[in-house]
Amino acid sequence: MYHIISIKDFERGEIDELLDKAQAIDEASGPFSTLNGKQVALLFFEPSTRTRMSFASAVARLGGTTLCVDSVEGSSISKGETLADTVRVVSSYVDAIVLRHPKEGAARLAAEFASVPVINAGDGAGQHPSQTLLDLYTIRQSMPLEGIDVGLLGDLRYGRTTHSLAYALSNYDLTIHTIAPKSLELPTPLIGELLDRGCEVVEHEDITDIITELDVLYATRIQRERFPDAASYYEVAESYRITPELLEERKENMIILHPLPRAGEIDPRVDALPCAKYFEQAQNGVPVRMAMLKEVI
Amino acid sequence: MQEEPKGLLIRPIRDGTVIDHITHGEALVVLRILGITGSTDERLSIATNVETRIRGTGGLKDIVKVSNRELSKEEVDRIALIAPNATINIIRDYNVVEKIGVEIPRHLRGIIRCTNLGCISNANEPIESAFEVTANGLRCLYCDTVINSDFAQHII
Numbered sequence: 001m002y003h004i005i006s007i008k009d010f011e012r013g014e015i016d017e018l019l020d021k022a023q024a025i026d027e028a029s030g031p032f033s034t035l036n037g038k039q040v041a042l043l044f045f046e047p048s049t050r051t052r053m054s055f056a057s058a059v060a061r062l063g064g065t066t067l068c069v070d071s072v073e074g075s076s077i078s079k080g081e082t083l084a085d086t087v088r089v090v091s092s093y094v095d096a097i098v099l100r101h102p103k104e105g106a107a108r109l110a111a112e113f114a115s116v117p118v119i120n121a122g123d124g125a126g127q128h129p130s131q132t133l134l135d136l137y138t139i140r141q142s143m144p145l146e147g148i149d150v151g152l153l154g155d156l157r158y159g160r161t162t163h164s165l166a167y168a169l170s171n172y173d174l175t176i177h178t179i180a181p182k183s184l185e186l187p188t189p190l191i192g193e194l195l196d197r198g199c200e201v202v203e204h205e206d207i208t209d210i211i212t213e214l215d216v217l218y219a220t221r222i223q224r225e226r227f228p229d230a231a232s233y234y235e236v237a238e239s240y241r242i243t244p245e246l247l248e249e250r251k252e253n254m255i256i257l258h259p260l261p262r263a264g265e266i267d268p269r270v271d272a273l274p275c276a277k278y279f280e281q282a283q284n285g286v287p288v289r290m291a292m293l294k295e296v297i
Numbered sequence: 298m299q300e301e302p303k304g305l306l307i308r309p310i311r312d313g314t315v316i317d318h319i320t321h322g323e324a325l326v327v328l329r330i331l332g333i334t335g336s337t338d339e340r341l342s343i344a345t346n347v348e349t350r351i352r353g354t355g356g357l358k359d360i361v362k363v364s365n366r367e368l369s370k371e372e373v374d375r376i377a378l379i380a381p382n383a384t385i386n387i388i389r390d391y392n393v394v395e396k397i398g399v400e401i402p403r404h405l406r407g408i409i410r411c412t413n414l415g416c417i418s419n420a421n422e423p424i425e426s427a428f429e430v431t432a433n434g435l436r437c438l439y440c441d442t443v444i445n446s447d448f449a450q451h452i453i
Contacts, residue, residue: 006441008441080421082421082422082423083417083420083422084422084423084424101417102415103415103416103417103420104413104415104416104417104439104440104441104442105416105417105418105437105438105439105440105441106417108417108438108439109417109418109422109424109439112424123417124415124440125415126440126441127441189433189443192433
C-alpha cells in the first residue's frame with residue numbers, strides 16, 4: 001500500500017514523474033473516471049480552506065465522492081478517541097484517507113493504523129507534501145527547476161511549507177536564498193541537511209540585497225504571535241512587505257508564489273503584475289492532488 | 298591519618314550480569330533503561346565514581362552488578378546511548394562466560410521521549426516513541442525532530 005506522508009520520502013525521479021502526471025491531467029479535458037464508485041475520507045482536524053476544497057474538488061473531478069470531518073469538535077476525538085482508532089474505523093468506510101491534523105507526525109501514525117492509503121494534507125508544523133508538490137509544479141510551469149535562484153521569504157522558522165519546499169528543492173541543482181529576520185531564520189538542522197544534500201544556501205536579512213537576482217520569490221506569512229510586542233512585529237512585517245516598488249528591478253521572468261492565506265505581506269497592487277502567480281498556484285492544487293489520488297488509489 | 302582499607306568494593310556475583318565502564322554518574326540511568334526499580338526482584342550492587350585508568354573517562358567509572366539476570370542484546374544496546382564505552386560480562390558460577398561491548402542500535406522504540414511537545418508520539422496514542430539513530434543524532438520517525446545531546450534526560 002502506498003501512502004504520501006512526507007516529501008522526504010520522494011526521490012527526485014518520483015517527484016518529476018508525479019508533476020508530469022499532474023501536467024497531463026491539467027492538459028486533458030476530462031472527464032476522468034479513476035475514482036468512479038470510490039470514496040475518500042477528508043479528515044480535517046484543523047481549519048483549511050484551500051487544501052480541503054482542492055482535495056474535495058480533485059476527488060469529484062476523478063469521479064469519486066468524499067466523506068468529511070471538518071474539525072475536532074465535530075468528531076469522536078472530542079470524546080477522547082485516539083487518532084489511531086479513528087483512522088482504523090474510517091479505513092473500513094473508504095478507499096483512501098486525506099488527513100490534516102495539528103500534531104506533527106500524525107500522518108505517519110495514521111499510515112501505521114490505516115488499512116487504506118493515507119495522504120498527508122498537513123500535520124502540525126511538520127509536513128505538507130501536496131503543498132510542496134503544487135509549489136514545484138507552479139515553478140515548473142514558468143521555468144526549469146535547474147540553475148535558478150529561489151528566495152524563501154518570511155517566517156522560515158515555523159513555516160512548514162518553506163521547510164518542505166526547501167527540502168524538495170534540494171533535489172535540484174539550484175540556489176536557495178533565505179530572507180528572514182534573525183529570529184525567524186530557517187532552523188539550523190534543516191540548513192545542515194540542505195548543505196549535506198549539496199544544495200547552495202545563502203542567508204539574507206534584507207530582501208533588497210537579493211531581489212534583483214531572484215527567479216522565484218516564495219513569500220510566507222510572518223505571524224504576529226512570534227513577536228514580543230506589536231511594534232516589533234509591524235517593524236519587521238513592513239520591511240518584508242512585497243510592493244510594486246520593490247519589484248521594479250526584478251528579473252523579467254521572475255515569479256512570486258505564496259502558499260496563502262496572505263495577511264498583508266503582499267501589497268494587493270502586486271496582484272496585477274505578471275509575476276504574481278499565487279492564485280494560479282492555488283489553482284494548481286487540483287491537478288496536483290488529482291495526480292496524488294490517482295497514485296495511491 | 299588512617300589509611301583507607303584495601304579490599305573489594307563490591308563482591309563478585311555468582312550468576313548474572315556485570316555492566317562495567319559505565320560513564321561515571323550514569324549508573325542509575327542504566328538501571329532506569331533496564332526497567333530495574335526498587336520494586337523489582339533483582340539483587341543489585343552499584344558502585345559509582347570508581348577509579349579507572351582508561352583514557353577519556355576522566356579517571357572514573359560506574360559499575361552495576363545484576364544477580365540472577367542475563368541481559369539480552371537489545372537491553373545491552375539501549376545502554377549504549379548513555380554509556381558508549383560500557384562492557385557487559387555475563388557471569389555463570391563466578392566465571393565470565395561472555396564479554397560484549399555495547400553498540401547503538403539503528404532504531405530505538407519506546408526508550409526516548411521526543412522533545413517536540415507537538416509530536417504525535419507525545420499525545421495519548423497507542424504507539425511507542427520511535428527514533429532512527431543517525432550521524433547527527435536521534436531522529437524522531439514521527440515528526441523528524443533531531444535530539445543530539447542529553448539523551449539521558451529524555452529517556453522514558
